[in-house]
Amino acid sequence: MKKILAMLCLTAVVLAGCGKPEADSSSAKEPGTAAAAETTAAAETTETAETTAEATTAEVTTAAETTTEPGGNVFAGGLMDMYPAIYEGFIKSEFDRVASENDGLASIEFAFRDLDVDGIPELIFKRGTCEADYQVNVFTLDSEGNIKDCGLIGGGHTAFGYDENTGRLVMIWGHMGAADIEYLEWDNGTVKSVDNYEFTLDENTPSYDTVLEEKGIKYMDHVSAYQSDYETGVTSWFCHSDGTIDEKEGLYLDYMG
Known part of the structure; x- marks a missing residue:
């Protein structure tokens, strides 16, 4: 009988211990607590x-x-947080690429505008060494956060603008008295020209800005950065639409439009 009771007690102890993830010292049982408890x-x-x-x-x-979505795609919510860093890395790498190909000489301008109206702006990006070789492209981000080239929209002697009446992106070109206002629209992942207005400076049209004001064209805030060689380093200018300029030391990348 004693042997049977001893076996029953041992079984109760083993069963009471099964399934407990770990001992909790703050709620340890006192000697004599019933097995049911x-x-x-x-x-x-x-x-x-x-x-x-x-x-x-x-x-x-x-x-x-x-x-992330199933399959690894980045949700728009994720891109809202990620896009500034993605664009910053791209702008810097392009500036460095131009500089490395031209003994340290590099020049860029960039601005942002949400052309596809998805909450994440596109990058309008000019780069090169001077007016003779500038190229202006529009870049966007795909669903996985990769940079996509939406097309070449301009070159030298250009400025970024928009039509305040329609919201269209505008490239303003002017050189030696001739000028052109080119209106652009987002078209299924690309940017295309939909209209333009050419004019020439003369006694009746003394300045580019006179025509821009008449047409409702506004300049865009943008950043311009220049480096003549590696020794002098980079200087940036944050150019406001009202014509005021803030000079920045180094490659200024904090502006995300």
């Missing part, structure tokens, strides 16, 4: 652990869904 506590601990695990899993899943 131990079993109840173990069940409560297991339920609490399962509830916590489910909540944690839900939180992780929710956080993941804000940044």
Whole structure:
């Protein structure tokens, strides 16, 4: 009989210990507590652990869904946080590329405008060494956050603008008294010219700005950066649409439009 009782006690102790994730020193049982109380506590601990695990899993899943889709694509919500760093890296790499190809000489201008109206602006980007070799392209981000070239829209002797009446992006070209206002629109992942207005400076049209004001064309805020060689380093200018300019030391990348 004593042997049977001893075996029953040993079985109760083993069963009471099964399923407990770990001992909780803050709620340790006093000697003499009934086995039923131990079993109840173990069940409560297991339920609490399962509830916590489910909540944690839900939180992780929710956080993941804000940044990636099934298949690895980046959600728009994720891109809203990521696009400044992506554009900054691209602008810097392009500036460095031009400089490396021209013994340190490099010149860029960039501005931002949300052409496809998705909440994330496109990059309007001019780069080269001088007016003779400037190229202006529009870049956007695809669903995975990759840079996509939407097309060449201009070159030297140009400025970035927009039509305040329609919201269209405008490239303003002017050289030696001749000028052209080119109106551009977003078209299924590309930027295309839809209209233009040419004019010439003369006694009746004494300045470019007179015509721009008549047409409702506004200049865009933009950043201009220049480096003549590696020894002198980079100087940037934040050019406001009202004509005021803030000079910045180094390649200024904080402006995201």
